[in-house]
Amino acid sequence: MKVNVFDTHVRTRDGRYLHFDVLIEGNDQGRANQFAQDWMAERGLQGDDIEQSHCQFCHSEPAHPEVAAAISSKGYFIIPLQGC
Incomplete structure (x- = not known):
C-alpha cells in the first residue's frame, strides 16, 4: 500500500502547539x-478548541504493515511529532 502524508499543524485556544502527520490512501485533503x-477529538480537543493552521499534502511513501492495517480499519494513521 502506498500512502500520502499530510503535514498538520494545530494551535489550540489554550496555546498548545500540535504537529502531526496524517497518513491516508488517496490525496483528498x-x-x-x-x-x-x-x-484530536479522541484526545479531548473539541472543535471549538482547535484552530487548524494547515493540513497539506507532503509526500507519498510505502506503508509499514502497522500503518496499512490502521488505514484499512480506520481510514487513517497518525504520526505524532510535536506536542501530542
Missing part, C-alpha cells in the same frame, strides 16, 4: 483534515 479533527 478534505478527508485528511477530517481525520485530523477526529483524532
Whole structure:
C-alpha cells in the first residue's frame, strides 16, 4: 500500500502547539483534515478548541504493515511529532 502524508499543524485556544502527520490512501485533503479533527477529538480537543493552521499534502511513501492495517480499519494513521 502506498500512502500520502499530510503535514498538520494545530494551535489550540489554550496555546498548545500540535504537529502531526496524517497518513491516508488517496490525496483528498478534505478527508485528511477530517481525520485530523477526529483524532484530536479522541484526545479531548473539541472543535471549538482547535484552530487548524494547515493540513497539506507532503509526500507519498510505502506503508509499514502497522500503518496499512490502521488505514484499512480506520481510514487513517497518525504520526505524532510535536506536542501530542
